[in-house]
Amino acid sequence: MILVTGGAGFIGANFVLDWLERSDEAIINLDVLTYAGNLENLKTLEGDKRHVFVQGDIGNSDLLIHLLKDYRPRAILNFAAESHVDRSIHGPEDFIQTNIVGTFRLLEASRDYWSRLKENEKQQFRFLHVSTDEVYGSLAKDEMPFTETHRYEPNSPYSASKAASDHLVRAYHHTYGLPVLTTNCSNNYGPYQFPEKLIPLMIVNALAGKSLPVYGDGQQIRDWLYVKDHCSAIRRVLEDGIPGQIYNIGGWNEKPNIEIVETICSLLDTFRPREGHSYRNLIKYVADRPGHDRRYAIDASKIERELGWRPAETFETGISKTVQWYLDNAAWVTHVQSGAYRHWVEKNYKERA
Ligand code: NAD
Ligand code: DAU
Numbered sequence: 476m477i478l479v480t481g482g483a484g485f486i487g488a489n490f491v492l493d494w495l496e497r498s499d500e501a502i503i504n505l506d507v508l509t510y511a512g513n514l515e516n517l518k519t520l521e522g523d524k525r526h527v528f529v530q531g532d533i534g535n536s537d538l539l540i541h542l543l544k545d546y547r548p549r550a551i552l553n554f555a556a557e558s559h560v561d562r563s564i565h566g567p568e569d570f571i572q573t574n575i576v577g578t579f580r581l582l583e584a585s586r587d588y589w590s591r592l593k594e595n596e597k598q599q600f601r602f603l604h605v606s607t608d609e610v611y612g613s614l615a616k617d618e619m620p621f622t623e624t625h626r627y628e629p630n631s632p633y634s635a636s637k638a639a640s641d642h643l644v645r646a647y648h649h650t651y652g653l654p655v656l657t658t659n660c661s662n663n664y665g666p667y668q669f670p671e672k673l674i675p676l677m678i679v680n681a682l683a684g685k686s687l688p689v690y691g692d693g694q695q696i697r698d699w700l701y702v703k704d705h706c707s708a709i710r711r712v713l714e715d716g717i718p719g720q721i722y723n724i725g726g727w728n729e730k731p732n733i734e735i736v737e738t739i740c741s742l743l744d745t746f747r748p749r750e751g752h753s754y755r756n757l758i759k760y761v762a763d764r765p766g767h768d769r770r771y772a773i774d775a776s777k778i779e780r781e782l783g784w785r786p787a788e789t790f791e792t793g794i795s796k797t798v799q800w801y802l803d804n805a806a807w808v809t810h811v812q813s814g815a816y817r818h819w820v821e822k823n824y825k826e827r828a
Contacts (some may be wrong), residue, residue: 481555488516539584567632574636654718665702691763693733701793725773
């Protein structure tokens with residue numbers, strides 16, 4: 476079996492669902508269930524013995540040691556993190572705890588477990604760390620996309636904490652020989668994404684007739700990948716990636732934010748028209764994110780060349796499926812928009828008005 480951390484969050488849950496659609500290899504899913512973790516994402520797995528959910532913290536060493544001893548996974552995939560840049564600006568502490576200290580504790584427990592395995596199991600074991608393109612910093616308009624050897628220049632507390640975790644993962648390979656793999660992926664979108672991130676927030680606000688808050692001039696560029704393509708890339712890296720190596724994951728899909736928002740408005744104008752008004756009328760430019768990175772872009776040639784991975788979706792097919800998913804899953808949206816969510820929206824957007 477494999478151990479997945481953060482498997483009740485956006486990418487983790489998509490990964491767990493995809494994995495069990497394709498394989499009967501069981502998953503232990505360790506997730507502390509922060510505001511971003513939601514067991515409703517895994518509702519279709521209720522009663523499925525291949526999925527063992529454990530509510531717990533990756534920073535809890537005793538729990539990790541027991542889980543590894545009891546379940547003896549052949550691989551650990553670390554998705555667990557605090558993931559929202561704006562939240563890291565308002566309060567970095569949790570990011571340091573989970574992304575840095577938590578990853579360190581997970582590495583320590585993994586090293587201890589791995590060092591006791593039989594030689595053939597030791598060789599086959601993998602620790603796969605899921606990271607982000609944000610660790611590389613911001614690109615100028617004419618700069619080449621990030622390769623795996625691009626210098627680290629994180630600019631937000633979130634990306635700095637992810638950079639630190641990447642360095643720890645690297646060090647555990649270099650120093651102790653732990654067979655690690657690191658993936659650095661660009662912006663994901665798709666089903667089950669918490670509506671604090673750009674794409675789901677815009678869909679949910681538009682449907683509620685609320686304004687669509689575009690930070691700054693809306694010309695910041697992100698490189699978008701449909702979440703299921705990220706999951707297929709992680710499966711490929713786990714299968715055939717070389718320990719100690721880094722793989723950048725992206726779909727060559729750079730777009731300015733304003734174009735994303737306008738595309739969502741056009742799709743909603745088709746799928747759920749508002750009488751007499753385009754959803755575009757709701758677009759509102761608001762104060763920028765402090766230290767806002769201007770452009771991210773991933774050079775995905777290494778994973779394409781060495782592991783033969785390619786994304787299945789284009790941005791057009793992926794965004795259309797995503798908008799349709801949020802239309803079809805209004806109850807999911809209502810449930811995640813709890814009191815705590817409303818408090819966050821008030822805090823983040825009030826000052827930007
Ligand atoms: P998310 O915020 O939706 O989910 C994170 C999950 O981790 C939640 O279920 C949460 O409960 C859990 N978690 C948080 N702290 C924990 C802890 N201490 N112990 C156990 N579980 C904990 O995040 P996501 O968007 O699914 O991102 C998953 C991973 O992918 C993160 O490591 C993130 O840095 C990385 N990543 C995300 C993107 C993106 O666009 N969303 C892109 C590239 C990389
Ligand atoms: O690049 C990968 C990263 O992508 C991941 O590592 C992060 O976990 C993930 O959250 C994401 O970070 P971003 O900051 O790029 O994503 P977000 O959806 O928060 O914002 C995308 C862009 O949209 C960014 O330029 C800020 C802008 N934005 C965002 C929100 C929430 C707005 O203009 N308005 C908004 O209300």
